[in-house]
Amino acid sequence: MPAAAKKERRIQLRASRREVSTISRAAATAGLSLSAFILESASERAQRTLADQRHFELNARQWQAFSEALDRPARRLPRLEKLMREPSILERR
Numbered sequence: 001m002p003a004a005a006k007k008e009r010r011i012q013l014r015a016s017r018r019e020v021s022t023i024s025r026a027a028a029t030a031g032l033s034l035s036a037f038i039l040e041s042a043s044e045r046a047q048r049t050l051a052d053q054r055h056f057e058l059n060a061r062q063w064q065a066f067s068e069a070l071d072r073p074a075r076r077l078p079r080l081e082k083l084m085r086e087p088s089i090l091e092r093r
Contacts, residue, residue, distance in 0.1 A: 011039075023037065023038065
């Protein structure tokens with residue numbers, strides 16, 4: 001996030017005394033305010049979480065195995081087929 005970005009939203013959260021103490025010490029060690037530390041930490045975690053959903057890296061051997069798995073014909077899984085034919089728990093009365 002650019003440093004000049006306008007901060008117009010507030011995020012509130014509850015934490016235990018121990019969590020606040022730990023986070024406060026870490027923020028002080030990093031030379032950041034508690035808010036800046038929490039925001040930076042949450043933003044980094046969010047970016048990693050989202051990146052894990054759309055980007056992954058494989059070496060040549062792993063890529064070969066991945067490509068071969070994608071190219072293989074689908075297998076019939078009778079138990080899965082049976083499960084998919086059954087009404088879901090939300091559809092049962």
